[in-house]
Structure formats: structure tokens, C-alpha cells
Amino acid sequence: MKPYILLYMVAALLLAKPIKAQQYSQLHALDNHKAQVYYSTGHADRAKTIANRVDKAMTYYQQLLGFKPAVTLLILSPDDWTKYTSVPVVYGMPHYANTNTLVMAAEDNAFWKSFTPPLDQLPQQLSQQIKEVYKDENGNLSMQPFFDLLALHELGHAFHFQAGLNMQRKWMGELFVNTLLHTYVAENEPESLPALTLFPEMVVGSGAKAYTYTSLQDIDQLYDEIGQEHPKNYGWYQCRWHMAARQIYDTGGRLVSRKLWNALKSEKQKLSDQQLVSVLEKKAHKSYADMVRNWDRDTKL
Numbered sequence: 001m002k003p004y005i006l007l008y009m010v011a012a013l014l015l016a017k018p019i020k021a022q023q024y025s026q027l028h029a030l031d032n033h034k035a036q037v038y039y040s041t042g043h044a045d046r047a048k049t050i051a052n053r054v055d056k057a058m059t060y061y062q063q064l065l066g067f068k069p070a071v072t073l074l075i076l077s078p079d080d081w082t083k084y085t086s087v088p089v090v091y092g093m094p095h096y097a098n099t100n101t102l103v104m105a106a107e108d109n110a111f112w113k114s115f116t117p118p119l120d121q122l123p124q125q126l127s128q129q130i131k132e133v134y135k136d137e138n139g140n141l142s143m144q145p146f147f148d149l150l151a152l153h154e155l156g157h158a159f160h161f162q163a164g165l166n167m168q169r170k171w172m173g174e175l176f177v178n179t180l181l182h183t184y185v186a187e188n189e190p191e192s193l194p195a196l197t198l199f200p201e202m203v204v205g206s207g208a209k210a211y212t213y214t215s216l217q218d219i220d221q222l223y224d225e226i227g228q229e230h231p232k233n234y235g236w237y238q239c240r241w242h243m244a245a246r247q248i249y250d251t252g253g254r255l256v257s258r259k260l261w262n263a264l265k266s267e268k269q270k271l272s273d274q275q276l277v278s279v280l281e282k283k284a285h286k287s288y289a290d291m292v293r294n295w296d297r298d299t300k301l
Contacts, residue, residue, distance in 0.1 A: 027080065033073075034058040035102070040077035043106035047075045050104055050151070057152045060184050061159055064254075065261050069158040072101045078109070094151040099161045104151050108142055116141045117202065126202070133194045145195035149185065156180040165264050168271055170223045171216055172264070174238065175291070178245035180257045186249055197246060200239035211236055214299045216292065240299075244291045252285040260284040 030037035030047050034055045039047035054073055062068050074084055078091050085097040092111035094104050105112075116134065119127040119141075136142050156177030160167060167173040185192050208214050211233045213226055219237050227234045248256055263283035271279060281289035 024074075024084070026083070027074070027076075035071040035073040037073045037075070039075040040080045040106050043075060043077065046106050050075055050148070053148075054102075054151065054155060056188060057155055057184050060188060061156065061180060064180075064183075064258050065159055065163075067159055067163050069162040070100050071155065071158050074101065074103045075106045076103060077106050081105070092147060094147060094154050096154055096157065100158055102151060102154055102158070104148075108136070108144055112143045112147055113141070115143045115199070129194075129198060133198050143199065145192065146199050149181065149192060149196050152184060153177050153181045160261075160264075163265070165261070166268055166270070167264060168267065168276055169216070169220045171219050171237070171241070175241045175244060175288075176257070176260055176264075178238075178241045179248050179260065182242070182245040182249045183254060183257050187254055197242070200242035203236060203239040204243055208236065208299050214296075216295050240295075248285065248287040248291065251287040256285050256287070260288060 024038040027038035027040060028044070028047075030039060030044075030051055033051045035051070035058065037047060037051045051073060054071075058068075058071070074097075076084060081091050081103075085095070085101075085103050089095045089103075090111050092105045092109040094102065097103050117130065119130060122130070131141065134141050134143055134145060136144065154177075157173065159180075160173060160176060167176065182196065185196050212230060213219065213222065213233055214236075219226060219234075226237075252259070260280075263279055266283070267279060277289045277292050280292065
């Protein structure tokens with residue numbers, strides 16, 4: 001399988017880097033949505049579909065967390081992609097151009113298609129699952145369903161960024177938004193769960209022997225280095241957090257993200273590893289603490 005993962009590589013590294021304010025006079029505005037929405041010429045239908053989904057997710061996140069961020073949503077053609085974001089992100093990857101501008105692709109693209117594994121080299125059952133989950137309306141395979149859901153992962157970052165939460169660890173910010181994403185999909189779009197979960201399962205199921213870094217301490221201390229120099233390794237971490245988020249939701253239920261939000265909101269100072277596990281277990285949910293305790297053991301499975 002091709003490396004996942006340019007997927008989160010640039011997004012994770014550049015989420016909080018600001019760019020100069022942009023004027024959107026060359027784009028079309030889509031009014032009456034939770035975010036300020038602008039889209040490229042010829043993509044009104046795609047913009048409405050994405051904006052409606054972001055509306056639902058924003059409303060759900062707001063009700064769950066009791067906080068409302070300011071978000072600008074751009075749905076861009078390849079020609080407009082580089083005009084409205086200064087970060088060097090390949091076309092097709094949802095990302096933040098700054099802490100409140102969420103950028104998404106308006107068109108199917110080679111990047112999404114590049115993550116489709118060679119079906120003839122996979123077990124027949126897995127190959128059939130991929131065909132069922134990631135086939136588009138024309139019968140072609142594309143990871144668009146997965147990447148479209150990642151926009152809601154990025155949306156989650158706006159909440160903790162703008163609320164000023166001390167996330168304690170860099171990996172905690174990623175685990176939090178993945179849990180938020182999984183909770184939203186499970187509660188509101190259960191039909192989309194296969195698109196969200198199948199790809200991470202494939203990546204993690206391939207094992208971790210090929211990766212230089214596998215511990216939570218590694219990713220926290222070498223976050224930028226791993227993202228820049230070992231993108232496939234970084235993507236493996238993201239897939240682990242996706243799978244952990246699923247387990248946390250299944251164990252902790254609908255309110256588990258809010259419990260973590262409240263726990264982190266109450267801890268202003270940097271916690272030691274032992275203190276963090278204690279706070280996760282006592283103030284959030286035992287499943288978060290179990291993920292930390294069992295991380296290295298589960299890596300070897």
C-alpha cells in the first residue's frame with residue numbers, strides 16, 4: 001500500500017501557522033451557514049453538500065462542548081487551491097490555512113486515488129470491502145469518502161485552538177479530534193462509519209515493524225521531525241488514534257469527548273505522565289487512560 005500519509009503530514013505541522021488575511025472576491029459566497037463559506041466557480045453543488053455537513057458537525061460539537069469557534073470554509077478547485085492558502089499542501093488534503101480557515105478540495109483528484117491499494121494483492125474479503133466502501137458513483141475507487149470526513153477532524157481543532165485548551169501532549173490534540181469525529185459520525189452518520197474506519201484498520205493491521213518511531217513519547221518529543229521526515233510513520237500514528245477513538249467511543253459513549261474537554265479545560269499547568277494518566281482516568285474516562293497504559297503493548301500485537 002502506498003504511504004498513507006501525506007494525509008496528515010502537512011496538516012498536523014501547519015495547523016496553527018497563520019497566513020495573511022485573504023480576500024475572496026474571486027470566489028462565490030454561500031450564505032446562511034454556520035461557517036463563512038466560499039467556493040470556486042462551477043462547484044455550487046459540492047459546496048452545498050460540504051457546507052451542510054459542516055453545519056451539522058459544528059452544531060453537534062457546539063452542543064457537546066459548549067463552545068462556538070469562528071470558521072471560514074473554502075471549497076476550492078485546483079486553480080484556486082494555491083491562491084487561497086499559503087501552506088504547501090497537496091491538492092485534496094483538508095487542512096487549516098490558519099486557526100479558523102478550513103480548506104477543502106472541490107474535485108476528485110489523483111491524491112485521493114493514490115491511496116487505493118492494489119486490490120488483486122489483498123485477501124478477497126478485504127478487497128470486496130474496499131470496493132463497497134470507496135467506490136464512487138461512476139464505479140471507480142477513490143478515498144474521497146475518507147478525506148471528506150477528515151474535514152470534520154480538522155474542524156475539531158478549531159474548537160480547542162480557539163478555546164485555548166492546554167492539550168498537555170501533541171498527540172492528545174489529535175486523539176481528541178479523532179474521538180470527536182468518531183462520535184459525530186457514529187451518532188449522526190452511522191452509514192459513514194465504514195469509510196472512516198476501514199482505511200485505518202488496513203494501515204494498523206499491516207503491523208509496526210517498518211516504523212522507526214512507535215511510542216507516545218516519540219511522537220510528542222519529535223512531532224515535527226516525524227511529520228516532515230517520516231510521513232508514513234506519522235500516518236501510522238494517526239491511524240492508531242483513529243482506532244483508539246473508536247474504542248473510546250464504544251466504551252465511553254456519546255459524552256466521552258465532553259468529559260475529556262472538561263478535564264483538559266480544568267488543567268492549566270503541564271502535567272507529568274503519571275498525573276496525566278490519573279486525570280484521564282478520574283476526570284475524563286478510563287478508556288483514555290487505558291489507551292496510554294496499553295499503547296506499547298498494543299503496538300506489538
